[in-house]
Amino acid sequence: MTRVRTTRVLALLLAAAAPVFADSFEAPAPADAAARLAARAKGPNYEVLSPVTSDGFLDTYRVRSDFGEWEIEGGAMLAIRLKEVEALKELSELSKTKVFTDAVAEGVKRATVGQIETLEAFAEKPVETIKGVPQGVKRAWKKYTGAANEAWSEVKESRSGEGEGGAGKGTTDKAVDAGKKYAGKYLGTSAAERRWAQKLGVDPYSSNEIMMKQIKSVAKVDAAGRFGVRFAGIPSIPGLGYVRDLNQLVWETDPLELRQRNEAFFKSIGTKPEALARFLDNSALSPTLQTLITELVKQLDGVADRWRFVEQAGAIDAESEAWAFVGGLRLLIESHRTRQPLAKALAGGAAPAAQARGGAALAGVAIDRLFWTEELAAGLERFAKVAPGAKLEVVLAGEPTPRTREELARHAVALVEGLSPKAAAEKAPAAKR
Numbered sequence: 001m002t003r004v005r006t007t008r009v010l011a012l013l014l015a016a017a018a019p020v021f022a023d024s025f026e027a028p029a030p031a032d033a034a035a036r037l038a039a040r041a042k043g044p045n046y047e048v049l050s051p052v053t054s055d056g057f058l059d060t061y062r063v064r065s066d067f068g069e070w071e072i073e074g075g076a077m078l079a080i081r082l083k084e085v086e087a088l089k090e091l092s093e094l095s096k097t098k099v100f101t102d103a104v105a106e107g108v109k110r111a112t113v114g115q116i117e118t119l120e121a122f123a124e125k126p127v128e129t130i131k132g133v134p135q136g137v138k139r140a141w142k143k144y145t146g147a148a149n150e151a152w153s154e155v156k157e158s159r160s161g162e163g164e165g166g167a168g169k170g171t172t173d174k175a176v177d178a179g180k181k182y183a184g185k186y187l188g189t190s191a192a193e194r195r196w197a198q199k200l201g202v203d204p205y206s207s208n209e210i211m212m213k214q215i216k217s218v219a220k221v222d223a224a225g226r227f228g229v230r231f232a233g234i235p236s237i238p239g240l241g242y243v244r245d246l247n248q249l250v251w252e253t254d255p256l257e258l259r260q261r262n263e264a265f266f267k268s269i270g271t272k273p274e275a276l277a278r279f280l281d282n283s284a285l286s287p288t289l290q291t292l293i294t295e296l297v298k299q300l301d302g303v304a305d306r307w308r309f310v311e312q313a314g315a316i317d318a319e320s321e322a323w324a325f326v327g328g329l330r331l332l333i334e335s336h337r338t339r340q341p342l343a344k345a346l347a348g349g350a351a352p353a354a355q356a357r358g359g360a361a362l363a364g365v366a367i368d369r370l371f372w373t374e375e376l377a378a379g380l381e382r383f384a385k386v387a388p389g390a391k392l393e394v395v396l397a398g399e400p401t402p403r404t405r406e407e408l409a410r411h412a413v414a415l416v417e418g419l420s421p422k423a424a425a426e427k428a429p430a431a432k433r
């Protein structure tokens with residue numbers, strides 16, 4: 001970067017480093033798992049361990065199960081993993097059945113499958129323990145509070161040589177690498193794998209490596225042996241019920257076709273090519289998440305500058321951050337439907353934001369527990385700069401602390417609660433194929 005651009009970026013970063021919203025902050029307090037989750041804290045094949053910690057926005061849960069151990073950030077991700085524990089239990093039981101062992105034998109005889117060691121061992125002992133590393137929505141608030149969109153882009157460009165495999169690579173090379181990484185991670189998912197994900201009621205593009213390994217194996221056996229198994233319950237991927245028919249769309253549509261479908265929509269609303277490419281090649285956004293975001297943005301028809309949500313989503317770098325973003329969009333949609341129509345999307349915030357026709361600026365904030373932290377204060381300060389002079393409203397899903405309520409009131413930031421996205425599930429329009 002030139003000296004002038006560098007100076008401008010540093011000035012913006014330093015200005016946000018000392019928020020004026022507060023001069024003292026809360027330390028996020030741990031909680032007991034049973035107190036946070038009640039009956040969900042323990043099930044037949046898992047237990048959520050205490051304490052449940054927080055980064056000020058999302059809780060981090062440690063789940064010990066018969067099939068692995070995870071550190072899970074956020075209530076949305078917890079619901080997904082607990083559903084996947086059920087799926088792993090179903091797969092474990094399946095591996096003990098005669099229909100499965102006969103299908104394996106038939107596949108081996110035809111030389112269409114190799115040795116299925118993982119699933120044969122599955123019934124006898126749990127698979128290896130894997131611990132995830134929480135990514136931090138807190139970090140997302142930090143990165144968006146540092147500067148405006150342009151300045152943040154410049155900061156990212158200035159670091160283009162940093163990180164694994166980044167040395168000496170230009171913007172074009174990095175974009176090509178991102179596209180290859182995305183294709184390798186998601187676009188090879190087979191129809192058989194999607195069918196098995198549907199039977200189990202899980203995401204065919206889940207980041208749960210333990211489960212995906214089992215689905216891949218059983219899909220190979222199924223392709224060879226052609227056996228049919230139905231599991232109890234109604235299949236539904238946690239988090240997708242807000243948009244009618246979205247589960248079926250994800251299970252039944254080839255991932256490349258989903259990508260093309262999402263791309264066509266965002267082109268139609270004027271998304272800049274570079275922003276759309278970052279969104280489509282963002283490995284933190286699975287085809288499921290990208291399609292969910294697409295369908296949510298569609299529901300804001302008539303709101304100007306909807307392409308700003310694509311720009312914001314393109315900068316997401318963790319799955320927990322993506323689900324928080326999705327939750328924020330849902331809150332904006334619900335406010336748009338039931339409180340005050342939105343006029344245009346706003347840029348540069350740490351959460352999805354829009355301006356209502358009456359002039360108020362709304363941020364959709366979907367969290368677990370909201371503590372008064374430096375990141376929150378800085379994010380609100382940035383939000384005020386994005387919409388100068390507007391009345392500020394935080395549309396919240398989650399639990400604010402008494403201190404957070406006090407500080408928001410002191411700074412004339414209205415807190416809007418009780419707009420449950422779940423309540424809108426039956427009102428949501430069907431996804432168009």
